[in-house]
Amino acid sequence: MKSQTRLKVGIIGLGAIGGHVANCIEKGEAGNAELVALVCRNKEKYLTINKDQSSHFKSLITDDIEALFNAKPDIVIEAAGQESLNQYGITILEKGIDLLVSSIGLFTNDDILDAFTQTAEQSGAQMLLSAGALPALDWMSASSLSKVKKVFITQEKPVISWKGTHAEKLIDLDAITEPTCFFEGTAREAANIFPKSSNISAMLALATVGLDKTKVRLVADPISLIMNTLIEFDSEVGQLQLNCQGIPSPENPSTSTGVPLSIVKSIRNLSSPIHYGI
Ligand SMILES: NC(=O)C1=CN([C@@H]2O[C@H](COP(=O)(O)OP(=O)(O)OC[C@H]3O[C@@H](n4cnc5c(N)ncnc54)[C@H](OP(=O)(O)O)[C@@H]3O)[C@@H](O)[C@H]2O)C=CC1
Ligand SMILES: O=C([O-])CC(=O)C(=O)O
Incomplete structure (x- = not known):
């Protein structure tokens, strides 16, 4: 329009x-x-x-x-x-x-x-x-027009953000005392198993190397109240490593503001x- x-x-x-x-x-x-x-x-x-x-x-x-x-x-x-x-x-x-x-x-x-x-x-x-x-998607999707060697995303969220999700079946969220990885897999798996929590892994994958080549780690943090998104991206036209520290939404702690x-x-x-x- x-x-x-x-x-x-x-x-x-x-x-x-x-x-x-x-x-x-x-x-x-x-x-x-x-x-x-x-x-x-x-x-x-x-x-x-x-x-x-x-x-x-x-x-x-x-x-x-x-x-x-x-x-x-x-x-x-x-x-x-x-x-x-x-x-x-x-x-x-x-x-x-x-x-x-x-x-x-x-x-x-x-x-x-x-x-x-x-x-x-x-x-x-x-x-x-x-x-x-998802930060920096513009640069990564453009760079994916070149040869891409690695797309890796880690989503670290406070324990409260993972309550009511499949994470509860994988670890005892109330018992952990340090940041704990409870899932490693592809973006296809992450966004499917965690439908309310890992949409950005699917977004990153669809805009870059695809759902089966994008690797994902999901981490619960019992101390910090920050949504840490860490990305490692390596392509023929350049590399990117970033750590975006987002604030959880007051209305929904699994969503960033x-x-x-x-x-x-x-x-x-x-x-x-x-x-x-x-
Ligand atoms: N791309 C991204 O970066 C992100 C994407 N998301 C996606 O966005 C979705 C929404 O997130 P968020 O706003 O935080 O979630 P909330 O739970 O805060 O809000 C979801 C809203 O959708 C309503 N709803 C559910 N089903 C229907 C329906 N059939 N018709 C009308 N309304 C409906 C709920 O109503 P009710 O009060 O009745 O339950 C609720 O008001 C998530 O489920 C997730 O899939 C989330 C975070 C990040
Ligand atoms: O809001 C966020 O930090 C990310 C999120 O929940 C999602 O990808 O579904």
């Missing part, structure tokens, strides 16, 4: 990511964009959470996906998890609506990725896979005459 037109945005999922993005758009912090529908599962719950928002904002909250389609968004932001992405994604694309995806881990299933891609090709809609909490801001940046770019660092 033309950047000068006001971008109509629908959001599915109003938790740590979707709620924050909605708030930024409503406050005019996301460029030339407006909210047209906010889809949740339990309308009363989200009307209560958003009781101090404007009556216009509250009027957009719905538990009916048809209300989102009736509002004719230019783009839908998925911020509700792999299951709802699987449930609604194809329909959104079939309708020619662009889809900005948070739950990248769904695409560890090649058949699902193919089906989404084919649908987008046929309708002309775009699938926009969010960088989310930077994730909604990454989406706000995307919405700004999509509705602006100038993109910084495309």
Whole structure:
């Protein structure tokens, strides 16, 4: 679409990511964009959470996906998890609506990725896979056009971030006294086994050497409250080692606070005459 037109945005999922993005758009912090529908599962719950928002904002909250389609968004932001992405994604694309995806881990299933891609090709809609909490993706994806020798990501999160995940079956999270690695494998495995916690490993893989060649370590830290993301990338055109120290979201300790801001940046770019660092 033309950047000068006001971008109509629908959001599915109003938790740590979707709620924050909605708030930024409503406050005019996301460029030339407006909210047209906010889809949740339990309308009363989200009307209560958003009781101090404007009556216009509250009027957009719905538990009916048809209300989102009736509002004719230019783009839908998925911020509700792999299951709802699987449930609604194809329909959104079939309708020619662009889809900005948070739950990248769904695409560890090649058949699902193919089906989404084919649908987008046929309708002309775009699938926009969010960088989310993943730093330096622009440089690494460009460098992957050369020969890549190594892509390795370590996600170290506080113990609380791993509660309620498969990590509980692998280690006793309450018993560890030092940072402990409980998973080593490929990005395909990590983002599949940890659907709410390792989407960035799938994002890194899909943008570089693929889901089976990208190596992942997951670590629980009983002391630090920081989300440490360590990346080692080695290619023909250069090397990168980085350590990004993110802050966990107060609403959801398994998500970094930077994730909604990454989406706000995307919405700004999509509705602006100038993109910084495309
Ligand atoms: N790419 C990245 O860097 C990251 C991606 N993610 C992905 O984003 C997703 C959302 O993260 P986050 O916001 O932190 O999670 P939250 O749990 O804070 O929020 C998820 C929201 O989605 C809602 N929801 C779930 N299913 C549906 C549905 N079928 N229809 C409408 N709403 C639904 C939940 O509602 P309810 O209150 O009813 O449960 C909740 O409000 C994660 O599941 C993960 O897949 C997360 C972190 C980083
Ligand atoms: O927010 C983060 O730090 C990363 C995350 O949860 C994910 O990749 O799913």
